[in-house]
Amino acid sequence: xxxxxxxxxxxxxxxxxxSINRFYGWAGLVVMGAAIVHVIIVFALPSxxxxxxxxxxxxxxxxxxxxxxxxxxxxxxxxRYADARTDSVYCSFDLRDGAVRVSGDVEVPFWSISxxxxxxxxxxxxxxxxxxxGRLDLIVMRPSLARDLAEAGAELPRxxxxxxxxxxxxxxxxxxxxxxxALRPQLxxxxxxxxxxxxxxxxxxxxxxxxxxEEEEAPLRRLGPPSVPQPAVRPNF
Amino acid sequence: xxxxxxxVSVVLSAVVLGASTAIWATQTxxxxxxxxxxxxxxxRAVGDTAADPYVHAFIASSGQLPLGSAEGVRxxxxxxxxxxxxxxxxxxxxxxxxxxGRLWTLSITxxxxxxxxxxxxxxxxxxxxxxVYNADGSFDLSIGPTPDALNAVLLRSPAxxxxxxxxxxxxxxxxxxxxxxxxxxxxxxxTRPGCNA
Numbered sequence: 001x002x003x004x005x006x007x008x009x010x011x012x013x014x015x016x017x018x019s020i021n022r023f024y025g026w027a028g029l030v031v032m033g034a035a036i037v038h039v040i041i042v043f044a045l046p047s048x049x050x051x052x053x054x055x056x057x058x059x060x061x062x063x064x065x066x067x068x069x070x071x072x073x074x075x076x077x078x079x080r081y082a083d084a085r086t087d088s089v090y091c092s093f094d095l096r097d098g099a100v101r102v103s104g105d106v107e108v109p110f111w112s113i114s115x116x117x118x119x120x121x122x123x124x125x126x127x128x129x130x131x132x133x134g135r136l137d138l139i140v141m142r143p144s145l146a147r148d149l150a151e152a153g154a155e156l157p158r159x160x161x162x163x164x165x166x167x168x169x170x171x172x173x174x175x176x177x178x179x180x181x182a183l184r185p186q187l188x189x190x191x192x193x194x195x196x197x198x199x200x201x202x203x204x205x206x207x208x209x210x211x212x213x214e215e216e217e218a219p220l221r222r223l224g225p226p227s228v229p230q231p232a233v234r235p236n237f
Numbered sequence: 238x239x240x241x242x243x244x245v246s247v248v249l250s251a252v253v254l255g256a257s258t259a260i261w262a263t264q265t266x267x268x269x270x271x272x273x274x275x276x277x278x279x280x281r282a283v284g285d286t287a288a289d290p291y292v293h294a295f296i297a298s299s300g301q302l303p304l305g306s307a308e309g310v311r312x313x314x315x316x317x318x319x320x321x322x323x324x325x326x327x328x329x330x331x332x333x334x335x336x337x338g339r340l341w342t343l344s345i346t347x348x349x350x351x352x353x354x355x356x357x358x359x360x361x362x363x364x365x366x367x368x369v370y371n372a373d374g375s376f377d378l379s380i381g382p383t384p385d386a387l388n389a390v391l392l393r394s395p396a397x398x399x400x401x402x403x404x405x406x407x408x409x410x411x412x413x414x415x416x417x418x419x420x421x422x423x424x425x426x427x428t429r430p431g432c433n434a
Contacts, residue, residue, distance in 0.1 A: 029251070030247055030254060032251075033248065033250075033251025034252075034254035034255035035255065036251070036255065037254075037255025038258050038259045038262075045263060046297040079300065079302045080351065081300075081301050081313055081346060083311065083344055083403040084344035084346075084362045084401075112307060114308055120296045120301060120302050121293060121296060126305075
């Protein structure tokens with residue numbers, strides 16, 4: 001009897017220990033898997049959360065900078081908890097096509113430009129106090145392009161503020177607050193005339209070789225490294 | 238077969254646990270850098286480089302397009318100073334001062350964040366030069382079905398609202414979280430029917 005009891009209880013104890021070990025293994029794998037899923041979702045949320053923004057404000061196949069106008073109080077399903085008293089225009093852009101220039105001249109007590117990533121975060125912002133001659137001028141570009149432009153000796157427009165942004169797709173918002181109703185028609189007209197276009201640069205050479213001096217008389221040619229979008233030469237600002 | 242079920246249970250449990258904690262962390266928890274002054278909440282740092290992944294996720298999932306530091310600060314209130322829901326039929330009282338900036342706007346939004354356009358004016362809120370101030374520089378504003386204060390926004394709605402206070406040309410860099418008088422106090426009239434729950 002005693003022998004029978006001992007032989008039958010030993011496997012039962014081992015089985016209980018195995019079950020506990022198996023549970024700990026199961027729980028450990030669940031926690032590790034949950035941590036991975038948690039991190040994936042947290043990092044993916046900015047893209048998922050802005051899917052609507054891409055489709056309606058920035059269409060998927062839209063690559064050229066484009067201006068969208070919204071009047072104060074107009075329902076904006078994509079921008080929740082917005083200030084309903086300011087009038088705004090939005091400039092969507094894709095920096096894979098080069099830098100984008102946003103500039104405007106608005107005459108109200110307060111106006112500003114802010115640059116946002118796809119997830120909505122602010123990369124840079126300026127208000128009317130930084131305006132030169134009443135005009136705010138912002139150039140948004142990727143850091144790699146900024147480096148290439150510097151190496152190529154590009155001259156940025158003198159009164160432009162440069163905002164560097166990693167993410168290629170973004171949004172610039174130009175907002176103005178009309179403190180009197182009488183100011184609103186002009187504010188809306190000014191905002192509608194906001195510029196939102198690919199930025200262009202002029203290039204200078206670091207050294208003048210005899211061959212280059214000869215070229216002074218020749219028509220202007222496009223310069224710059226291959227990675228820089230070939231610029232149209234414009235008068236320097 | 239038991240091994241297959243064991244693997245499926247591990248995967249399913251991990252997905253459910255991971256997804257629920259991610260949603261809880263990004264929607265229920267407030268991200269780092271959140272400033273709370275009374276019932277008003279604002280994100281202090283929303284810069285691209287400074288923000289951690291949870292701030293990215295919070296902003297993206299909340300659908301906001303925040304103000305930049307050169308623009309100002311946007312405060313959002315979902316409840317009164319005593320923790321009551323903001324319901325227009327309960328006559329929301331907004332009183333005090335806005336000490337953190339010279340220009341401000343106050344917008345009224347529904348629970349989903351969309352603006353409430355006021356039928357009388359066609360506007361979706363008011364700004365600092367719309368209100369009449371008291372001698373000490375403070376103001377009193379009521380949002381509800383009857384004009385209960387010097388400044389009144391007539392609105393009849395049983396739904397829960399939120400208030401957006403956008404302060405321009407201002408800064409909260411020196412604003413302490415306990416300085417509740419820097420922003421208006423929010424309350425409701427609890428004597429109104431259905432407002433004492």
